[in-house]
Amino acid sequence: MLMNTVEIVLKEKCGLKAGDALMVGVSGGPDSLALTDVLLRLGFSVYVAHFNHQLRPESKEDAAFVKEFAGSRELPFILDSGSTASYAKAQKLSIEEAARELRYQFLFDQAIKENVSAVVVGHNADDQVETVLMHLLRGAGLDGLVGLKYRSMTKWSQEIPLVRPLLQVWREEVENYCINHQLEPRYDRSNQDTTYFRNRLRHQLIPTLEEYNPNFKELFWKMSDTLSADRDLVEGLVDDVWDTLILEKSDDHVALDLKVFKSISLGLQRRILRKSIALLRPGLRDIGFEIIDYAILSISSPPQSSQTDLIAGLYLQVEEDRFMISEWDANTVREEWPQLVDGLPLNLEVPGKAKLFGGWEVEAKILDITPEIKKEILGNKNLFAAYLDITDIGTNLLIRTRQAGDKFDPLGMHGDSLKVSDFMVNVKLPRRARKNWPLVFIKNKLIWVPGYRISNNVKVKDTTKKVVRISLEKH
């Protein structure tokens, strides 16, 4: 029975076939012994891997026991150990989390080294019920209610999956299998310790729930199985929508289309945000509801502050046509923006040329006012080209980034001088572009904010005889 079930799961849910090499995590308990035994009977090639977490006095004996078990089957045995307690302290993790991190890192290191088809662990159906119940008690969405997967890709490898062939098999069946096949596993006594949350579920809460429905475990298992089909549906939908949303993507940021985002349903919005965060922080678990709903609120009505702190060093920033999730110091400058490298100033002779960052060039030309030029000035729609009265301009312009105290007297505001930083906010210049945005000065007088406005002081008048045409162009 157990063997048949596992055989079908290995083939249909895990994508494995007899003969495949597997890195099996063996603790020495009933699950991992039965699993190894079944895998051998089904013709798989097994590496026995044991990690000594140094958490219990008998942990060395456990390791020796697993070594002997592997030897008796003539299987390759791989052992490693590490102080879970000190790792937990250093990484600020719970003991359970630290143990998990160390163990999987070890299993995948070995799996990659031996080039096996999968890392295999012995979670059973009771583990699944406990896991889902734990998620439920801590607040779960669809993903949490699905629980452990038969096969999943993890942060530890892009190619080797983690598989759980016993996920349909109840603990009792595993124990019967051990008895019937003369396997004599070691029992982890800490599994009885009800100061651990999981053990309280196992020994107290689940029996209580069974008083309400004797089939509780079976129904609960079935629920998570059914939900996993629904989750797959939703994931497929999310992937489709993602493609229409994504505008920018790098290692340290993603930017998504604001208008499309606002048009999709709440459920999709939540999942798109989760996906964005997961892309930037692949190892992050348990992203709470609150943070997601807070992000959605911030996107629909952006706060005044520059960036919204999200989670795990990630920030949300809303721009006119998009919103961005990024690291604090992410380089999110877009290629279509003119920028000064490292904010260094440039001199521009009149007439003359100079180079900016990323293929941008700036040029100043002197032109006589003729009827054609007049028409050109009036018809100009290129925001990166400005026509200035030559009076006072002289032969040298300075191109630099904004500095504290810079003022600007934009054309059309009738001499109301304002801080250049306020001007940038008013015209919705994307925040991340502001720092290195090139500004054109005569000495310390700002005469042009490229892409937006010239100063009132340099505007072309009826009396103007000559103009300076300054233009920025990307090559």
Add this chain to the structure above:
Amino acid sequence: MLMNTVEIVLKEKCGLKAGDALMVGVSGGPDSLALTDVLLRLGFSVYVAHFNHQLRPESKEDAAFVKEFAGSRELPFILDSGSTASYAKAQKLSIEEAARELRYQFLFDQAIKENVSAVVVGHNADDQVETVLMHLLRGAGLDGLVGLKYRSMTKWSQEIPLVRPLLQVWREEVENYCINHQLEPRYDRSNQDTTYFRNRLRHQLIPTLEEYNPNFKELFWKMSDTLSADRDLVEGLVDDVWDTLILEKSDDHVALDLKVFKSISLGLQRRILRKSIALLRPGLRDIGFEIIDYAILSISSPPQSSQTDLIAGLYLQVEEDRFMISEWDANTVREEWPQLVDGLPLNLEVPGKAKLFGGWEVEAKILDITPEIKKEILGNKNLFAAYLDITDIGTNLLIRTRQAGDKFDPLGMHGDSLKVSDFMVNVKLPRRARKNWPLVFIKNKLIWVPGYRISNNVKVKDTTKKVVRISLEKH
């Protein structure tokens, strides 16, 4: 606080606005009193409706209390009563189910009569938690975990929704509201009776779960709210797929494309089946996992028996290109099939014409064998036209349905006579078409199964001088 919450829910989740007329179910308990009070303050036009379930000694006093409450607010009061116990007995329902049926039938009858915008009931956030927990303990999928909805369409009306504006408000808040607004509700003492499953959850299980997480109720509520967004996503997807799957639809059956069905994911298959069943049995609740998975299994490998019993008098039938869910005696005859009305036989003169059911006509012509006719016979691709050697045919043919004992000697099987019912199975004539399928006889000798094969006995030979052309055609 409570009033603001309810105001937003009424507008955004229930689609209602001040001034709308509402049929409010008022038991006299805190929820329905607070609800009525809030609805009045928000400017709705309220009908107070009370159903006396005749379940408790004090039920008449409850009715009098609600009448007085309505009178004190000068609201129209509508009362009805019915013996829940005898209804439960007659309909084989639990007391809770019977009470629910009677109450909603009454509320919707009145709602339709008064032409209101919605039927409103006072379920609160605790009710939601209890409902979802109850579903979970009895085995739920995504729909069960979503629980009660703010707004839903029910079997009781196609136009008037059922709305629950208090679904975000905790019982404690409702009780505080009653105290602060001098509402003095009556308490249903049966709510304390822990022989009722729901009351055991309220008074025992939920407090136990709060020992595992003090925020259990809030997290669990939030879970169902989040899942409802996911459910909406999935439903949208199901609706899209449904349109590509549906081949036939009537009051008593649906037929779906087999090939497309097999190509979609398990999660979608399950939901498509639920949708099919819900269409035919709108009132049916709690369709179990097992029945759905059994149906999927039967569709992928159809059993030998004619129809598979599904649920609530519905049957599954698999044909070559489609599968059908229907009532046992559903009229599922397709218009493109020739059929004999009520199975009555017809005489066909040679030459001559006769009418079948649904615009079909049959015609017999006598033709001399000429080179053109020979070519026509050889090139014939119309399975509803047959060319028979005139020898033995005579001037009268009989068209009738199959009878026990009918044999057939199909062309190309070299004189191996077989039962006509076996022949129909072999050629995959859809089961539901067999009963009234027209067969052409000379006396009791079957010479043609239209759409499939002529008999060996009447085939055109080299020596044939004249043929009878019989054809069926739909006009």
